[in-house]
Amino acid sequence: MLLDRHPAALGSNSGSSDQILWAFVEAVAPGGPSRAPRSIQAFSDPAYPFASYRDFFADDLCRRSKARFGVRGFGSLELSQRTRVVEDGLHGDAIARRLYEGAIFLAQLSVYGGICNDAEGTPAVRFDGANDGYERDAITYSNPKAFLSEESTRDGNPA
Numbered sequence: 001m002l003l004d005r006h007p008a009a010l011g012s013n014s015g016s017s018d019q020i021l022w023a024f025v026e027a028v029a030p031g032g033p034s035r036a037p038r039s040i041q042a043f044s045d046p047a048y049p050f051a052s053y054r055d056f057f058a059d060d061l062c063r064r065s066k067a068r069f070g071v072r073g074f075g076s077l078e079l080s081q082r083t084r085v086v087e088d089g090l091h092g093d094a095i096a097r098r099l100y101e102g103a104i105f106l107a108q109l110s111v112y113g114g115i116c117n118d119a120e121g122t123p124a125v126r127f128d129g130a131n132d133g134y135e136r137d138a139i140t141y142s143n144p145k146a147f148l149s150e151e152s153t154r155d156g157n158p159a
Contacts, residue, residue: 024074039110039111062101
């Protein structure tokens with residue numbers, strides 16, 4: 001349904017989809033690693049439904065760039081201009097809004113959640129990555145019962 005609504009946009013983006021998606025990620029997930037392969041890897045991952053719309057989305061960004069700024073290359077726009085193009089998508093029809101909301105969610109999850117490579121971590125949210133070299137005392141509590149509530153029975157009385 002989505003592809004039938006904007007058939008002219010398909011296959012006409014200027015620049016590769018990767019370059020366009022990196023520019024998109026930089027606009028919607030500030031503080032992430034610049035041009036890191038993992039930041040756009042989820043857009044192509046067949047485990048996510050977005051993979052089949054990846055190239056269409058890149059083309060739509062370029063089409064909206066041309067309509068708003070007269071420049072078809074989304075990646076060549078300034079950050080503030082890219083942000084406005086994304087806002088245009090978010091204020092588009094219901095299908096465009098759903099596509100853009102999904103793309104933003106996936107981009108932010110990739111950058112801040114580290115879904116594609118948790119070993120690297122995410123400096124933007126002060127996540128160092130998977131436990132690599134931390135001593136047990138540094139990542140656990142010496143007395144965990146101090147942080148737990150008192151046990152109770154089914155009727156609410158203390159055990």
